[in-house]
Amino acid sequence: MIAQNFDYTAPASLAEALSLLASGEAKPLAGGMSLIPMMKLRLAAPDQVVDLGRIPELNYIRHDGGRVRIGATATHHQVATSTTVRSQCPLLAATAAQIGDVQVRNMGTIGGSVAHADPAADYPAALLALGAEVTVANAGGSRTLSIEDFLVDTFTTALEPGEIITEISVPAGGGSGCHYQKMLQPASGFAIVGIAVQVTASGGVIASARVGVTGLTGKAFRAHGVEAALVGKSAAGIAEAVAGIADGVDANSDIHASAGYRCQMARVHAGRAVAAALAKA
Amino acid sequence: MKITVTLNGKTRTSDVEPRLLLIHYLREEAGLTGPHIGCETSLCGACTVEVDGKAVKSCAMFAVQADGRNVLTIEGLAANGTLHPVQEAFWNEHALQCGFCTPGMIMASKQLLERNPNPTEDEIRHGIDGNLCRCTGYQHIVNAVKAAASKMGA
DSSP: OOOOOOEEEOOSSHHHHHHHHTTSOSEEESSOTTHHHHHHTTSOOOSEEEEOTTOGGGOOEEEETTEEEEETTOBHHHHHHOHHHHHHOHHHHHHHTTSSOHHHHHHOBHHHHHHHTOTTOSHHHHHHHHTOEEEEEETTEEEEEEHHHHEEETTEESOOTTOEEEEEEEESOOOSOEEEEEEEOTTTOOEEEEEEEEEEEETTEEEEEEEEEESSSSSOEEOHHHHHHHTTOOGGGHHHHHTTTTTTOOOOOOSSOOHHHHHHHHHHHHHHHHHHHHHHO | OEEEEEETTEEEEEEOOTTOBHHHIIIIISOOOSSOOSOSSSOSOTTEEEETTEEEEGGGSBGGGGTTSEEEOGGGTSBTTBOOHHHHHHHHTTOOSSOSSHHHHHHHHHHHHHHOSSOOHHHHHHHTTTOOOTTOOHHHHHHHHHHHHHHHHO
16 A cells, blocks of 8 residues: 655754645644555545654653643653653553554654544543643644644544644643543554543542543543532442433444444443542542 | 665665655565565554664654664564574564564564563563464463563573
8 A cells, every 4th residue: 555655854843844834735744653544545645744753842741830741742652651641640641551552652642643633542531531731833823722622523623724733731730540441442452432530539439520531422522421420429329420421422333333332331431440540549 | 755774783875755665665675574564554563663762563654754763673683693582582482373473573572571671461462462463373472572571681
């Protein structure tokens, strides 16, 4: 499978990259774990590719201003193994460690994954549960959006032509009461359903909960109703509290899982995810 | 466009189309047929090589992305005729049947042991889950990784 040919540039600075992308014609390449397979299948056939993989200023993980700030080209392996991420937002590290396989985690990037907005991607569940912000830039400047506003629909984001993600940040001090639980499609590793949970608890009773869901619908979402239902519950009350996680959703259906099965698996795995998070809180 | 790659320790300059995949560069341009093309959909891992010390699937990377980088294939693993401990362990533990997945399995196992020198069986299975064995000979592969770990740790 050979991609359609294209012009390739690999700028060394963000400014140069944004200038090359300004026309909106060129396609940014980060880790390439989604774009390159799509180019091989000719589902994507850009005439120009701008490789963001040689821009040092886009690759960082740091803790400042009360947030963990992750440069767009930080790989899943970097996120999964960063001591900063593991201590300040362990949910994100645990999620990154479950993406794809080791080869994919070595190449794939957080910015590339979030910009691709695959409905079965792992990161959005955790980013929603953590209250992430996405900073995007074009040649004219930059802006910061909430992850809710950034994710518009299946494979669709708030990125304008010529814009790329430069940074994703989450609040520091995420706490240990978290878990990412997914039912995966065994060949690809993508989530049939994936549930990211962050809770605080006192004496085994949930004081606050945030729940992000991926794979179930066309775009990842926060399960606000379940979050509210979990407050005040102990382990025994979890199953009842998460029972409504798929209520009213337009569930995905494909050869791997029908809509009804996905909804049931969302309830099962949400229960397991909350129980595991509560046990660590 | 011109790219210069340090390939198994030797510098090589080639003129390639941007769309040339790293696996095709390795097999057809450089004549290194150790890395295999199994699925072409970045699922099977038979094409796994190291780029700057990181295991990657060379069917999911363009050769131009490797410009200026160090690429290590299965051919570059033995040093002066001495097999790498992972290669030796695959031999001793009969960790191959048809051998098609072996170059990728060995490169992924090497990465695993560099990052986690003493893995549990679960960690081994998680560490090589990007590589498929069409003979389903996973048990002996896991045994080989354990054997290599104990040899490398000794």
